[in-house]
Amino acid sequence: MVSSFFPIYLEGEVVKGFGRGSKDLDCPTANYSLDVVKTLPSSVEPGVYCGWAQVDAGPVYKMVANIGWCPFYQNKEMSVETHVIHKFDNDFYGSTLKICILEYLRGEKNFESLDDLVAAIKQDIANSKEKLEEAELQKFKKDLFFFSS
Numbered sequence: 001m002v003s004s005f006f007p008i009y010l011e012g013e014v015v016k017g018f019g020r021g022s023k024d025l026d027c028p029t030a031n032y033s034l035d036v037v038k039t040l041p042s043s044v045e046p047g048v049y050c051g052w053a054q055v056d057a058g059p060v061y062k063m064v065a066n067i068g069w070c071p072f073y074q075n076k077e078m079s080v081e082t083h084v085i086h087k088f089d090n091d092f093y094g095s096t097l098k099i100c101i102l103e104y105l106r107g108e109k110n111f112e113s114l115d116d117l118v119a120a121i122k123q124d125i126a127n128s129k130e131k132l133e134e135a136e137l138q139k140f141k142k143d144l145f146f147f148s149s
């Protein structure tokens with residue numbers, strides 16, 4: 001079941017993130033500006049979430065998002081970083097990204113090494129792919145949020 005706390009919808013421009021080369025780790029994350037991050041309900045727990053994502057008026061893809069302060073990097077500001085589970089040919093900075101957040105996967109953690117962080121992210125991607133096959137979550141792929149302008 002999708003809990004009554006979800007879905008959470010976010011929409012905003014994709015901006016430059018921390019430039020830590022997430023892309024080199026095979027996991028680019030599209031970042032929102034702080035203004036968009038601030039529109040999240042204050043009761044959202046930092047952590048890793050799965051749901052659906054759309055870049056401009058493109059197809060709706062599976063996504064996994066990290067919400068929080070990234071203890072591994074000790075960020076000063078809360079961020080929302082979305083990894084869209086799709087291979088894009090080009091960057092899409094400046095585009096509008098819509099996300100529909102459906103389920104909490106785990107809390108944010110600190111890691112001993114970058115390798116451990118990358119392994120956890122890989123596992124999150126695999127878990128999200130599987131979860132989003134559930135009929136209950138599939139329904140939101142067709143949500144009006146993505147198809148009304």
Ligand code: ADP
Binds near residue numbers: 016018024087
């Ligand atoms: P930054 O630190 O600027 O966020 P990243 O290394 O995290 O840089 O790369 C993020 C950028 O990569 C996104 O803003 C987007 O333009 C691009 N990108 C390409 N493919 C994806 C994807 N599958 N998911 C998210 N962003 C992607």
Ligand code: RBF
Binds near residue numbers: 069
């Ligand atoms: N950062 C953390 O410090 N702890 C985490 O548990 C964590 N989990 C993440 C899970 C996913 C699916 C993604 C996309 C990012 C996560 N991050 C986490 C953020 C990560 O530190 C950030 O994307 C870096 O920029 C990667 O180089």
Ligand code: MG
Binds near residue numbers: 017029081
């Ligand atoms: Mg990023």
